[in-house]
């Protein structure tokens with residue numbers, strides 16, 4: 001039976017694993033980095049923890065006799081995608097990238113595109129002094145030296161307190177979020193700018209709707225470059241591709 005390895009950590013990866021588990025005669029293994037204390041687990045077999053780079057991933061692919069790899073990691077999980085690309089090339093394994101589209105650019109929002117978290121930090125305090133910072137726990141050190149703005153930092157797990165800006169509040173929460181809840185945060189903390197990665201996906205779009213309603217500019221960090229790979233945007237497209245390409249042996 002074909003074995004599909006789903007590199008996960010996203011809602012799309014979980015949905016794909018659930019759909020594959022329904023197909024008789026298919027073995028699906030999902031993998032997670034193991035960074036989050038209480039991750040939402042996919043159905044079926046799950047492997048938690050890194051592989052030790054492309055060589056380790058290649059060994060795992062060979063050991064488990066993987067027929068196809070779906071890189072369904074988050075659009076900002078750059079290292080894992082490069083690792084998958086190298087490991088699949090070295091083991092001659094088929095690779096598909098499942099990557100949700102970026103956030104749709106609502107013309108009613110003042111979008112300000114930046115290349116990095118450091119550039120986002122440089123845009124302050126000109127862009128705003130009361131910041132809704134939703135870029136996740138990693139990389140917050142880019143804002144540590146920004147002392148002339150207040151930050152409402154929202155992430156899933158607690159960030160390292162050493163790497164945070166001095167004037168801040170930390171909110172531990174994870175999506176999906178509602179427009180009502182986002183507006184409440186914006187109003188309660190008098191937030192005047194939103195900083196987000198261009199992650200895309202519906203779970204977190206309410207913050208953009210809230211920014212539009214309150215007229216907040218949105219500083220959006222562009223996605224990092226990815227290795228060239230066959231790419232689809234939806235779980236059903238991934239299933240169709242696997243139907244054609246994931247055959248035993």
Ligand SMILES: NC(=O)c1ccc[n+]([C@@H]2O[C@H](COP(=O)([O-])OP(=O)(O)OC[C@H]3O[C@@H](n4cnc5c(N)ncnc54)[C@H](OP(=O)(O)O)[C@@H]3O)[C@@H](O)[C@H]2O)c1
Pocket residue numbers: 007008009010031032033034035048049050051052053054056057072073074076077078079080081083135136197
């Ligand atoms: N970056 C984000 O904004 C973000 C947001 C939401 C969810 N996530 C999810 O969180 C995880 C970690 O993200 P990251 O930005 O730290 O990734 P990363 O920088 O690309 O990965 C760092 C290392 O973590 C291990 N790793 C990452 N994803 C893995 C997976 N799915 N299965 C097994 N090992 C994995 C790999 O270790 P080895 O080299 O040792 O194999 C990789 O080199 C990813 O699974 C991603 O889908 C990330």
